[in-house]
Amino acid sequence: MPSLLRSVAKALPRPSASALIPLIACLYVVVIILLPALEVVAGAFAKVLTPFIENLQSEELRSAVMLTLRCTLIAVPANTIFGLAAATAIARRQFPGKALLLSVIDLPFSISPVVVGLMLVLLYSPTNGLLGGIVSSLGLKIIFSWPGMALATIIVTFPFMAREVIPLLEEEGWDQEEAARTLGATNWQVFWKVTLPSVRWAVVYGLILTTARALGEFGAVAVVSGNIAGQTQTLPLFVEDAYKQYDTELAYGAALILGGVGIVSLLLKLFVEQLLGGRREEEPMT
Amino acid sequence: MASAQPARRRGFSWPAWLQLSWPWRITWIYLALVLFLPLGAMALKAAAVGPSQFWELATTPEALATYRVSFGLALAAALLNGVFGVVIAWALVRCSFPGRRLLDALIDLPFALPTAVAGLALAAIYSTNGWLGAPLYALFGLKVSFTWLGVAIAMVFISLPFVVRSVEPVLEALERDQEEAAWCLGASPRQTLTKVVLPQLMPAILAGVAQGYSRAVGEYGSVVMISSNVPFKDLIAPTLIIQKLEEYDFASATVIGMVMLLFSLLSLLVINGLQVWGRNWEANPAQSA
Numbered sequence: 001m002p003s004l005l006r007s008v009a010k011a012l013p014r015p016s017a018s019a020l021i022p023l024i025a026c027l028y029v030v031v032i033i034l035l036p037a038l039e040v041v042a043g044a045f046a047k048v049l050t051p052f053i054e055n056l057q058s059e060e061l062r063s064a065v066m067l068t069l070r071c072t073l074i075a076v077p078a079n080t081i082f083g084l085a086a087a088t089a090i091a092r093r094q095f096p097g098k099a100l101l102l103s104v105i106d107l108p109f110s111i112s113p114v115v116v117g118l119m120l121v122l123l124y125s126p127t128n129g130l131l132g133g134i135v136s137s138l139g140l141k142i143i144f145s146w147p148g149m150a151l152a153t154i155i156v157t158f159p160f161m162a163r164e165v166i167p168l169l170e171e172e173g174w175d176q177e178e179a180a181r182t183l184g185a186t187n188w189q190v191f192w193k194v195t196l197p198s199v200r201w202a203v204v205y206g207l208i209l210t211t212a213r214a215l216g217e218f219g220a221v222a223v224v225s226g227n228i229a230g231q232t233q234t235l236p237l238f239v240e241d242a243y244k245q246y247d248t249e250l251a252y253g254a255a256l257i258l259g260g261v262g263i264v265s266l267l268l269k270l271f272v273e274q275l276l277g278g279r280r281e282e283e284p285m286t
Numbered sequence: 287m288a289s290a291q292p293a294r295r296r297g298f299s300w301p302a303w304l305q306l307s308w309p310w311r312i313t314w315i316y317l318a319l320v321l322f323l324p325l326g327a328m329a330l331k332a333a334a335v336g337p338s339q340f341w342e343l344a345t346t347p348e349a350l351a352t353y354r355v356s357f358g359l360a361l362a363a364a365l366l367n368g369v370f371g372v373v374i375a376w377a378l379v380r381c382s383f384p385g386r387r388l389l390d391a392l393i394d395l396p397f398a399l400p401t402a403v404a405g406l407a408l409a410a411i412y413s414t415n416g417w418l419g420a421p422l423y424a425l426f427g428l429k430v431s432f433t434w435l436g437v438a439i440a441m442v443f444i445s446l447p448f449v450v451r452s453v454e455p456v457l458e459a460l461e462r463d464q465e466e467a468a469w470c471l472g473a474s475p476r477q478t479l480t481k482v483v484l485p486q487l488m489p490a491i492l493a494g495v496a497q498g499y500s501r502a503v504g505e506y507g508s509v510v511m512i513s514s515n516v517p518f519k520d521l522i523a524p525t526l527i528i529q530k531l532e533e534y535d536f537a538s539a540t541v542i543g544m545v546m547l548l549f550s551l552l553s554l555l556v557i558n559g560l561q562v563w564g565r566n567w568e569a570n571p572a573q574s575a
Contacts (some may be wrong), residue, residue: 018381025377026389028370032443033395035417036407043410085312103558107321110550110557112504114524118543119324121531122331128536130327155320187307216400218507223528236402240511243406255403266398270391 040259043252060230061254064238070146071221071234072214075153079210080203083161088195090162091169105162108155116155117223120148144226149234152220157213161206168202169195205272212265216258325547332544335537343541348517349526353545355434356523360502363441364449368495371449372487378450379457393451396444401507408440409512434520436512444505445498452494456487459568489564493557500553504546 090101108116124142126132135142142148176198180190196203218236225232227241235258242251306314332340343349377383378390396404412419412430422428430436460483468478506524513520521529523546530539 021373022377022381022383025374029389029392032446033392036411037395039411040407082316085309089309089313110500110554112524112546114506114527115543115546118527119328123324123327212398218401236400239402239406255406258400259403262398262400266394
C-alpha cells in the first residue's frame with residue numbers, strides 16, 4: 001500500500017518538494033486514519049439508520065453502557081487523586097531514583113493491556129490467584145466481576161494524570177507555595193488554593209485523556225471480565241462480541257457511541273490546547 | 287482487597303527515615319496496590335513454574351510463531367511509520383497548506399478512538415468488499431482483513447502518532463540557519479537532508495519508533511478484530527495468552543505473559559535511553575555524537 005502511495009505520488013506531474021511533502025503526509029493519514037474513521041460513521045448510518053434507535057433500547061447494550069460508565073467513574077477519580085498526590089510529591093524535588101520512579105509510573109503504557117489483565121487474574125483468581133483464597137473467604141468476587149474490571153481500568157489509565165501534571169509543576173517552581181506558607185497557610189490550604197489552581201488546565205487535560213482511555217479500554221478488561229453478555233460486558237467488549245456474532249447493526253451502533261465519545265474527547269483536547277494558546281506558535285494560515 | 291495493606295501499615299509507627307508526607311504515602315500505597323502487587327504476583331507465579339519448564343513453555347512452536355507475528359509485524363509497522371511519521375511531522379512543522387490543522391488533529395485519532403472501534407473499522411474497510419479492501423483484492427488479489435496483512439495494518443494505525451509527536455518538537459527547535467549555511471557551502475538538498483537535518487532528528491525518530499513498536503507489540507483490541515486468530519498464521523502473542531487462559535492453561539499464559547512483560551521493561555529502558563541521548567544531543571551535539 002505505501003508503494004502504491006509512492007507510485008501515485010510519482011505519477012502526478014512533478015511538483016516541488018514543498019507541495020509533495022504535505023501531499024504525501026495527507027494521503028498517508030487519510031488512508032491510515034481518516035478512511036477507517038469515516039467507515040464507522042458511514043457504516044452505522046447507512047446500514048442501521050432506522051434500527052439504530054431501536055438498538056439503543058437493547059437491554060445488553062444498555063447494561064454495557066452502564067458498566068462502562070461505572071468502571072470509568074471509579075477509575076477517573078481514583079487516578080486523579082493519585083496523579084495529584086504523585087505530582088506534588090515527585091515534581092520539584094530532586095532525589096536519588098527520581099527518574100526510576102517516573103519510569104515506574106509510566107510502566108502501564110508499555111505493558112500490553114492483556115498482560116495487565118493476566119496479572120490481575122494471577123493475583124485475584126479464586127482458583128489460581130495468589131490472593132484468591134483470601135478474596136473468596138472474604139466473600140468478594142473480583143475476577144469475572146466489575147471490581148476486577150474497574151481495577152484493570154485503573155491500572156491501564158493511571159499514568160495519564162501524573163504525566164500531565166508533573167512537567168507543569170516542575171516549570172512553576174516553589175515561589176508561590178513558599179509565599180503562601182510564610183503567610184501561615186497549612187499544607188492543605190497551600191495545595192487547594194495555590195498548587196491546584198496553578199495546574200488546573202493540566203488536570204483538565206489529564207481528565208480528558210484518562211476518561212477517553214477508560215471508556216475505550218479493551219484488552220485488560222477483556223481478560224478479567226469473562227465477557228458475560230448483560231453482566232460483565234463493557235461497551236468495547238460488546239462491540240467485539242456483536243461483531244463476531246455477525247450482529248453488524250448492533251456492533252456499528254455501539255461503535256458509533258464509543259467513536260463519538262473518542263471524537264468528543266479529541267475536540268475537547270483541541271479546545272483546551274486552543275485555550276492555552278496552542279501547544280506551539282501556530283503560523284497564520286494563508 | 288484494597289483495605290488490607292493500608293490497615294496493616296497504619297499499625298506501625300513510621301520509622302524516622304520513613305516519615306513521609308501525605309502525598310508520598312498516597313503515591314506509594316497506590317503504586318503498591320495497583321502495580322507492584324500484580325507485578326509481584328505474576329513474577330511469583332512465573333518463578334513457581336521452574337526454569338526448565340519456563341523455557342519449554344516459552345519456546346513451544348505455537349508460542350514462537352506468535353512472537354514472530356507480534357514482534358516481526360510490529361517492527362515492520364513501526365519502521366514504516368518511522369519514514370512516514372517524519373514526512374508528516376515535516377509537513378506539519380515546515381509547510382503551510384490548507385487542512386494542516388485538520389491533519390494535526392487527525393494524528394491524535396488513534397489515541398482517542400477506542401481500539402475496538404478502530405478494529406471494527408479497519409476490519410470492515412479492508413475486507414474484500416470494503417472501501418479499500420475491494421480495489422486491493424480486484425487489482426492485486428490481496429486479502430487484508432483476516433490475514434497477517436490486516437494485523438500489520440492495525441499495528442500501523444495505532445503506532446502512527448508516536449513518531450509524529452516525538453519528531454515535531456525537535457523539528458521545531460531546529461534552526462534553519464544550519465540548512466542555509468549548508469546551502470551556502472554548496473550542499474545539495476539531499477546532502478543537507480542526510481548530513482544536517484536527519485542526524486539531528488535521529489534520536490527523536492528512534493524514540494518514536496521504539497514507542498510505536500512497544501505499543502504495537504502489546505496491542506490487542508484492534509488486532510484481534512482484524513485477525514483471523516489462526517495459530518501459525520496471524521495469531522498474536524496477547525491473543526495466545528487469552529486463549530491459554532480460556533483453556534485454563536495458567537502456566538503457559540503466565541510464561542508467555544512474562545516474556546511480553548520482560549520485553550516491555552526492556553523497551554522502556556531503550557526508550558528512556560534514547561530520550562536521554564536526544565536531550566544530551568540537543569544540549570551538546572558535538573560531544574554526544
